[in-house]
Amino acid sequence: MINLLALDFPPIGHLVEWEGLLFKGTAFEVNKVVILMWAGVLIVGGLFWAAGRKAKTGNLVPVGVQHIAESGIEFVRKDIILQTMGKEGLGWAPFLTTMFFFIFVTNLFEVIPGIQFPVNARMALPIFLAVVVWFIYNIVGIKHQGVGGYLKSVVMPPGVPKGILPLVALIEFISTFVVRPFSLAVRLFANMLAGHLLLVTFAVLSAALFTKTLLAVILPLPFIMLILLTGFEILVAGLQAFIFTILTAVYIGGAMHPEH
């Protein structure tokens, strides 16, 4: 047991920080995370390019990549846009589909052997996506309702008694313009970081128990946990991509139609 307690868990810096590979020391340093992000862009772009080329040649029955792309688009249209924005939101389908697939693929790197690092476990990508969403829903709100109308619909929810209106207005203002992008980014980031740490914990434990001593008897326990958690993390990767996309849809839909 003493052997177990002396287990040296790597410091967190070693788990999420990677050495620069190109342009070391400059602001444009390229490390594993950046390369994985580029890989995510290429995979998603390549998938839809290949699917689009197949669809153009007149394949009525979708197979292979075309099937993946078509069911993804169908899912985003039916389960995300129609549920939250209604029919008028269908114009946002390309943006939301791209976002869903990009987040899903970059999350999925967490469980792919040899890569095993979710890009979203670094704050840079989630905060960038959240800022993009922030600009989009504010611009959509201003475009649909005008500056004054949009501000009014944000700070004055209908049906609030006059007495507490100043308080509600302040809370609504802060929650819409400050907390929303922050919580959107932190939700994705913290989920992926927590998942990564969880997998590392059980992997380190399994590696430490892989000895010739008697301790190897309990090796199956952390190892089975590791396998189960890998499955669970695949679920989390999909779920977080879904939640990020659906919240984006809700925010854009809310900016398009104020509550009555």
Add this chain to the structure above:
Amino acid sequence: MLDILAQTAPDEMLKGLSAIGAGIGYGAAAIGPGIGIGIVVGNAITAMARQPEAAGMVRTTMFLGIAFTEALALIGFVVFILLKFA
């Protein structure tokens, strides 16, 4: 007790205290969202059992509710990481 505390170096003391704070802080931050997610999912199941044809809509709303409730626990987790490692 105080004698022992006085002997420890201030650095170690700070480290220990921030570790205690991180642990208790995350534990406390997980209580509310845990109860909240339980309520959200429980009511969603009741709704789905009563009206299976509305299951799709209920599921979407349930995930939204979970996402909002869960945010607090995740902020607690981030605070834990910051206190423990930063």
